Each structure stands twice: as structure tokens, then as C-alpha cells.
Amino acid sequence: MKKLSLLFSLLFLLVGCSSEKTEQASAQPSSEDKTQKGKTEVVFWHAMEGDLGKVLNEIVHDFNTSQSTVEVKPVFQGTYEEALTKFNAVAGTKDAPTIMQTFEVGTKYMIDSGKIEPVQTFIDQDHYDVSQWEKNIVNYYTVNGTIYSMPFNSSTPVLIYNKDAFKKAGLDPEKPPMTYSELKEAARKLTKNGNYGFSILNYGWFFEQMLAVQGGLYVNEENGRKGEATEAVFNSEEGLRVFKLIQDMYKEGTFYNVGQNWDDMRAAFQSGKIAMYLDSSAGVRTIVDSAPFEVGVSYLPIPDGVERQGVIIGGASLWMIKDADEAQKKAAWEFMKYLTTPEVQAKWHVKTGYFAINPAAYDLPLVKEQWKKYPQLKVTVNQLKETKATPATQGALISVFPQSRQRVVSAMESLYQGVDPKEALDRAVAETNRELEMARKR
């Protein structure tokens, strides 16, 4: 018994310590170059869940039946983070996909990985006209003059509010708050009976956006666009305004902490617990459809007396993987071109709330008709159109974004515990700097 228990204990000890190394991504059936029908097969890894995934599968199906040379196989790989981890494990092997969908902050990471082929190669070969794409979107994915990946699903943050609650509180439902002081004022009126006025998810993306809308930079070197970023600068006056807003409202009791989970936040809005919150435009269609009250959508609020700069493109883009063979890459390029046609983009836009990469889509009857039904979708498009192309709205380019976001989230959470906003921000900046330094040593 003595020996047995010793053995067991050691066994648990050893296995536990090694388990983080034995994790393997689930291998996909190896992609054969040709299917039986003689079509070139293109494996497409994506992270579109639920309703978004259904629409994506429909689009892929339409493409596969529209021609007879290419067969695209969409494979859902979990969240953006999970998909990237799996990609990481199989990159450079036969199990790697040909097309990989990666979120916006993974851009630098993908470029640095050396496993990808810039789509610029195909744009040049094909003399493809990129001027038909939305300029603000292309802007994000252009690094040193090269378009690295194909923008596909782009979204921006919007203020979503409960129109019925506005009416009950004596507010004009057609005049949502545009500035911080209006936001505070509205939130005060909306807070009653255990319900709250406003909320922001504890997620780095929202902070980045509220910084950019004032023209604030995230990192130095023009947000890492001019050269390799070496220091985080988001503890600026602009960043501080955002943190102060959150803490002031929380102290007033008009701000509700929804945590880090998107679903919890949306559930809180739908149940009336919060009357206003920030969300991604990609969620607009679903929220409008499922909320039991009238939903309004508006621009991101800005501090008083600050000029509105616009928003950063969020969402994801499609990357071509270098190790796939030429025929597959050509086939994948055909699929990418198909995705950016106005017809496909129109369908994608009205069914999800993501933007059309190709603005010609907005002139199609399908969009016009749906905009009448869902005027909220139009707000998101206008906000992007009015965005000024500056390094701030172009978005930061760093490879340690996941780490930096975790630090920002911790800083946001500490606000609810009464930590001084300046102190919280400074700490997040110091920790991001340390991560940047580590990344340079690799």
C-alpha cells in the first residue's frame, strides 16, 4: 500500500506537469490535391460560430456549385485564438489549410510567422483592381505598402441602446448620446429599479477603439506602422479619459460590470439589465432580431470637445498559406475574389452586420431593401465611411497584442476596485513594454 500510494502520487505529479506539452491540435484529414471529381480542393479554416457560420457555409456552397474546378472545404476551428493555436501546431505540414482566417490583431503575428504568402502576389499577377475595396479596410491590412491578407469580415464598435427604455426615462430615442457628458447624463436617467445605464465589456478591443476615436495612439512609431514599435503609449491623456469615464460612472452607480463574456453582456442587454452598451457591429443583426424591444444603434461616444477621428477596423481577414501547392493557391485566390464580389458582400453584410469589403454592394437592391428594414445596419457603415485615415484609426501593429489585451483587461477590472485610473493604465503600459521587449529578443 505504501509503495502503491507513492507510485500513484508520482504518476499524478509527472503526468500533470507534462500535460501542457502533449496537447496536440486535432489533425484534419490531409487535404488531397484533387478530389474524385477532378476539382482542386481548398481547405479553409475559419472561426465563424453560430449564425455567422451558417451564412459562411451558404456562401461557400454557392461558390462550389457556381463553377466546376474548385472545391472549398470550410472547417470550423473554434475561436480566433483557438484556430491560431491549431494553425501554429500544423503550419508547415501537410495538414495545414490553404486559407486561414485570422483576427485583426493577429496580423503582425502572421507576417512574422513566415508561413504565409501575401495576397499582394496574386493581386499583382492577376492585375486585380483593389480600388474597388473599402479604403479604410484595406488600410488596416496594408503593411509597408503590401496588402498581406484579404479583408473578409470587418466590423467596428457601436453603441447599442434600448429605445423603449429611453422613452420610459423621458429621453429622445432618436437622439442617442454622442459625448461622454451626454452619455453620463443619459445613464443617470436610465439607472433605476436595479437596472443600469451603461456597460462596456472588459475586453481590450473596446479600449483600443475608444482611444482611437479620439486620435490616441496605442504604441509608438506611429502605432507600429512606421517601424517596429518599442513602447506602449496608451497611458496618454486620451487613454486616461476612457478609464476615468468608466470609473466615474461605476462610482456613480450607473455603470454595470458585465465581466469578460460577450454572451453575458448581450444577455444583460436583452433582459433589460443594461440600457446602453458597446458591441461589435457584427452582432447588430442578431441583437435587433432577438431583443424583445426596439433597438437603436449609434456611433461610439467621444469626450466633450474632442474631434471625432473614427474607428479601427476589427474582425478578420483571410491569409494564403505559403506551403500549399501552386494549383491550390490559385484555386484559393479564385475563391477569395468570389468573396469580394458585390453580390456576396451584400449578402454577408445584411445577414451579419459585417461590412461589405466592396462598397458597390451597398448599391445593390438587396442591401437597400434590408436597410429599410434594419436601418441600424446603415449606422455602422456610415461610422466607418466618416473615419479619417490616420495612424490612430489604422490600428496598432504589434505581435504581442494578446498579452497586451490581457493587461488592459486587468487594468479595466481594477477600476471597479477603486484603483486610480492613472495607476492602472501605467501598470498595463509597463507590462506591455515588458512583453514588447521579450518579443524583440526572440
Next chain:
Amino acid sequence: MFRSVKQNFEGMLYIFPSFLLFAIFVFYPMVRTGYLSVHMTDFQGNPTNFIGLEHFRYLLEDVNFQQSVKATLLFVLYTVPPTIIIALSLALLANEKVKGIQLFRTLFSSTLGMSVAASSVIWMFMYNPAIGVINRIIAALGGEERQWLLNPDTALIAAAVATVWMNIGFAFLILLGGLQNIDSSLYENAKIAGVSYMYQLRRITIPLLSPTLFFVTTVSLIHAFQTFGQIDILTKGGPMNATTVIVYSIYREAFINYNFGFASAQAVVLFFIVLLVTIVQFAVVERKVHYQ
């Protein structure tokens, strides 16, 4: 002479399959973890350059890691003693020969059949501030509703309560097995001598159960140090890293931040902490264990 060589060979042959498995899934990853912990790594986890003990040096001064160590120790404290005490009480109850006791034995051990993921999701809903049953009960009793998982003061305890519930099944089953192994003639003697229940518990049950208790404690300790699933699902290490236990921190460094070298260094530190605790267990606690 020949016989003993042959015997030795035969013995090795028997051990070989398990040794092979251990080598592939345990020894190699362990060595590799140690190797990576003194290197910088690229995004694929391949070592790029040797940096010696720099990861460890940084760990010593990193407040986030100190916070992780603290959270882990607190978590162990919040989970192991309550699990053992509750499981032992239930096992003592379920060891009585009463009609229908099988039903209770099944019920008490049923959490063993629940995966960590499934039970975490159930607890997540129970803790939900808006729709969760816990807040509803508190509200019905006139209390104030709380955000259990969003408040750094309560998040770790909330996760610990869920974990205790999950772990009771396993501890209960092992302890019940231990109780049933105790020779019933001892209890008959005690009955004849007319001793009280508490005396019988202290002098017969606990000493004879001590090897089992020791085993359960050791395994529970090691398990608690390696907690991951419920943290990932319930809190993602938040709020303010209050629930970032070491294994979650390792996971985040390796598989979200792709910092495999730094993650490996943390894994090595965890290994030594658990090793130390286990050695202390065997050196100090085991002396009190009574083997038949």
C-alpha cells in the same frame, strides 16, 4: 547465474510497454520542458537562443506570477481540506448498514461521473448575477445580489466551492472503499467493550483508514495544484488575475501568447512546488499513517 539474467530480462520485458509509454508521454515532455525553460522560443515553440535562467529571474520579480502562486496556494487551501472533511463525513454515513444505502452511495459518488467542463458550465449558470439560482435564493431571503465571479474577493472562493463539489465524488468513493476494508470484528469488539462512537472513530476507524486518507490527501493536493478547467470556464483567470492559478498562467503564456519558453519556466517552478509538497507529505504526514 543464467537463471537470474533470464529472470531479469523477463522482468524488463514486462516493464517495457509501460516504460515506453512513460518515456514518450512523460519523460520526454518533462525533459523538453526543462530544455525550453532556458531558451527563448519562436511562435511555433522552437527554441531560438539560449538565455540561461533569465525566465526564472523574471519570474521571481513578476508580480503577476507571485499573484499566481498566491492564488494557487489559496485555492489548494480552499479546496483540499473541505473536500476531505465532507467526503469523509459522507463516507462514514454511507458506510452504515441501512436499507437503501446503495442509493445514497450512488448519489454521493455521482459527481465523479461529471466532467469538469460540464460541471463548470452548470456552476457558471448558478453564479450568473442576472439569471443564476444563487442570487435568486439570496434575493428571496432578502439579501443583496452579488457578482460572484466578477469580484476579486469572491471569485476564487466561488471557483473553489464548485471544485469541492466536483471532487467529493472521487474522494468519497476511495474513502468508502477504505472503510469497507476495515475488519468488522474490530467494531464487534468495540461494541462489546461498549465504547462511544467518537472513541471508536478516533481509535479504530481513523487509524485504519489512514493509508487511504493519506492517499486521497496526496492526490487531491496534486490535483488542486494542477487545476485548470474550471478556471478557464468560470473566470478565465480574472478578475484582476485573482483566479489565475499557475496552470492557467502556463496555459495562457503557451497557447494564447505563444511564449513557450516562459511558460515552460513556470511549469518547472510548479513541478518543484508540487514535488516539495509531496516530499513533505511523505516525510512528515506519512509517519502518522498506520499500515496494517
